[in-house]
Amino acid sequence: MHTHPLSKKIGLFIGPLLFITILNFPFDTLSFKATAVLASACWMVSWWISEAVSISVTALLPLIIFPLTGVMAVNDVGANYGSSIVFLFFGGFVLALGLEKVNLHRRIALTIIKKTGTSPNKVILGFMIATAFMSMWISNTASTVVMLPIALSVINLLIDQQESSTKQTRNFALSVMLGIAFSANAGGIATVIGTPPNSVLIGLLENEYQIQISFVKWMAIGLPFAIVMITIIYLVLVYGMFSTKGLQFSASQEVIDDELEKLGPIKPKEKQVLWVFGIVVSLWIFRTLINSVFPGLRLSDTVISIFGALALFAIPFDLKKGDFILEWKDTQKLSWGILILFGGGLALAKGMSTTGIVSLITTYIADGNFSILLTASFLIILMLFMTELMSNVALVAVLAPVVAGIALGLEIPLLYLLIPVTMASSCAFMLPMATPPNAIVFASGFIKVHEMARVGIIINCIAVVLLIAIFKYVLPLIF
Numbered sequence: 001m002h003t004h005p006l007s008k009k010i011g012l013f014i015g016p017l018l019f020i021t022i023l024n025f026p027f028d029t030l031s032f033k034a035t036a037v038l039a040s041a042c043w044m045v046s047w048w049i050s051e052a053v054s055i056s057v058t059a060l061l062p063l064i065i066f067p068l069t070g071v072m073a074v075n076d077v078g079a080n081y082g083s084s085i086v087f088l089f090f091g092g093f094v095l096a097l098g099l100e101k102v103n104l105h106r107r108i109a110l111t112i113i114k115k116t117g118t119s120p121n122k123v124i125l126g127f128m129i130a131t132a133f134m135s136m137w138i139s140n141t142a143s144t145v146v147m148l149p150i151a152l153s154v155i156n157l158l159i160d161q162q163e164s165s166t167k168q169t170r171n172f173a174l175s176v177m178l179g180i181a182f183s184a185n186a187g188g189i190a191t192v193i194g195t196p197p198n199s200v201l202i203g204l205l206e207n208e209y210q211i212q213i214s215f216v217k218w219m220a221i222g223l224p225f226a227i228v229m230i231t232i233i234y235l236v237l238v239y240g241m242f243s244t245k246g247l248q249f250s251a252s253q254e255v256i257d258d259e260l261e262k263l264g265p266i267k268p269k270e271k272q273v274l275w276v277f278g279i280v281v282s283l284w285i286f287r288t289l290i291n292s293v294f295p296g297l298r299l300s301d302t303v304i305s306i307f308g309a310l311a312l313f314a315i316p317f318d319l320k321k322g323d324f325i326l327e328w329k330d331t332q333k334l335s336w337g338i339l340i341l342f343g344g345g346l347a348l349a350k351g352m353s354t355t356g357i358v359s360l361i362t363t364y365i366a367d368g369n370f371s372i373l374l375t376a377s378f379l380i381i382l383m384l385f386m387t388e389l390m391s392n393v394a395l396v397a398v399l400a401p402v403v404a405g406i407a408l409g410l411e412i413p414l415l416y417l418l419i420p421v422t423m424a425s426s427c428a429f430m431l432p433m434a435t436p437p438n439a440i441v442f443a444s445g446f447i448k449v450h451e452m453a454r455v456g457i458i459i460n461c462i463a464v465v466l467l468i469a470i471f472k473y474v475l476p477l478i479f
Contacts, residue, residue: 011050019043023069034355036069041348041398048394055391056337059344062351071351080350081343084302085203089342091305092193093334095277096138098312098325100333102269104277105134105146110260113150118253120172120244125234127151128179132187132230136194137281139335140184141436147180148440154255155446171242177441178455182233182429184437189426190226192218192301196338197396200345201422204400207346208353209414215284215301220478221419225470229427232462241455269317273325276315280308338393345397358405365409372410373472376417379403380467383424384460388434392425416475420467427463430456 022039030038040061047058063081067074099105109130116126127147134143155173188195192202192215202218205211238244283290283304291299312326352358365375387395400418407417428434430453432442441447 007050008052011046011052014050015043015046015052018046019065029360030357031355033069033071034357034360036065036071037348037351037355037357040065040069040351044344044348044394045390045398048398049390054337055394056340056344058394059341059397062344062347066347066351071355076350077347080207080346081340083203083207083343083346084300085199085206085346086339086342088202088302088305089193089196089199090334090339091302091307091309092137093139093339094309094312094326094331095280095305096142097330097333098273099138099277100142100146101326101330102267102273103263104270104273105138105143106150107260107263107266107270109134109146109150110256110263113154114253114256114260120168120247121238123154124172124175124179124238124244127176128183128230128234131180132183132190132226135184135187136190136226137277139338140188140195141335141440143187144180144184144437144440147184148444150259151176151180152444153259166247168244168247172244172247173446174451175237175242175244177444177446178452179233179237181435181437181441182237182459183230185426185428185435186226186229186233189229189423190219190222191215193305194222195426196342196393197422197425198222200342200393200396201400201418203342203346204349204404205414205418208349208401209404211414213415214288216288217478221470221474222423225423225466228466229459229463233429233459236455236458236462240458269325272315272317273312276308276311276325279311280304283307341391341393341397345393345400348397349401352401358401358408361402361405362409365406366411368409370410372412373468375406375410376420376471377464377468379406379417379421380424380471381464383421384427384464384467387425387428388431392428392435396422396425413475413479415479416471419475420471423470424463424467427460427467428456429459429463 019039019042022042023035025035027035043065044058044061047053048055062077063074066072066077096105112130112133113123113126116122116129127150131143131147134146155176185195189198192198192213198218202213205213283299284301287299287301287304291297313324313328315324317323317325383395383399400422403417403421404414407414410417426435428438432438432447432449432452438452442449442452
């Protein structure tokens with residue numbers, strides 16, 4: 001019989017209890033509306049941490065609480081759930097569905113692994129590059145799900161060939177699994193659509209502060225950071241923690257060739273998806289240039305994203321048969337919950353700014369004489385280690401508006417503080433429940449929690465140092 005975990009049972013009641021307690025607490029500095037937002041935030045965070053109910057369901061709370069407490073009218077709250085960022089992600093999800101439906105993502109992954117070579121370390125690197133590349137465009141969960149069966153078949157075949165299972169073969173299996181999870185997390189940081197926290201931040205900046213970050217501008221920071229992180233992860237795994245020295249494989253190339261052979265030559269449907277995908281990415285990259293040549297166009301990342309999604313449904317593959325790449329029933333696999341989660345996060349941020357909570361934090365920080373570097377470092381560390389315990393999207397949704405207030409209080413540009421703190425939320429390398437990729441590879445049975453934690457804490461600490469360096473030296477150059 002399946003019993004409900006105690007933490008979830010307790011969390012279920014703590015949320016509403018916190019809400020009622022805080023709502024009736026006489027705060028000197030907060031208005032009733034601000035208290036209501038604070039109380040809602042505590043209820044949401046307690047449910048998000050305990051996962052008492054699904055994190056997406058928790059994100060619907062502002063739709064009930066804000067209108068009832070007079071924070072905002074229901075239409076104003078609801079507008080956040082239909083924000084342009086939510087649709088940017090919807091389009092991204094549909095593109096990912098198209099890639100998966102025609103099996104193109106698998107072909108891309110196998111081709112990358114084939115190119116990197118067959119010695120144990122090269123196989124590990126191949127898996128990491130392939131996963132990271134896919135995570136830039138499709139969700140890190142999806143890219144991990146794609147890579148896992150390929151990795152398992154490679155590992156099983158290679159290890160079956162070895163006469164004895166040695167420490168080296170176990171290290172190899174461990175490095176492949178952790179390499180896939182960690183590079184899925186790091187790869188997602190490279191693009192706006194790679195991981196949900198990036199979009200939450202961009203939504204917040206557009207909605208609250210009218211600041212726009214283009215696809216290319218984000219990649220200018222995200223891509224180099226992702227590459228450096230993946231290099232570090234590779235070095236830590238292969239040379240630091242799990243050496244595969246002296247291990248030789250004869251068959252890995254054959255495994256990859258077999259898998260590619262099963263896919264056969266590239267099919268017309270794959271070509272069609274590739275075309276759509278290529279056009280969408282090119283439009284994202286050259287959007288500002290196109291807009292400057294045709295000022296009337298007003299192309300935005302969201303419009304491009306929805307155009308790509310629509311093309312997969314509307315451009316016929318075979319008009320006679322009525323055959324299209326995607327049909328509506330394919331969207332059953334779409335992560336609708338994540339889209340609602342964005343909405344809830346944006347609604348909470350709106351509540352915090354309209355009731356003056358953010359400006360209160362701003363004043364407090366401005367009066368506190370805190371050192372800028374120390375504050376930034378503290379926020380990065382806080383975000384990075386909290387993301388091990390709760391959903392990074394939920395965390396960014398709650399903390400980003402607060403961090404924005406702190407940046408205003410310190411009188412530094414918002415982006416300098418918000419970008420590294422948001423990036424930190426995707427650097428969860430220690431625990432299986434920290435991110436879906438960690439959980440997926442953990443479920444493969446090759447990894448023990450203490451092994452993931454041992455490597456993860458080293459990589460977390462390196463990530464903190466890198467993010468502080470980005471805050472201090474890189475962002476002032478770009479923005």
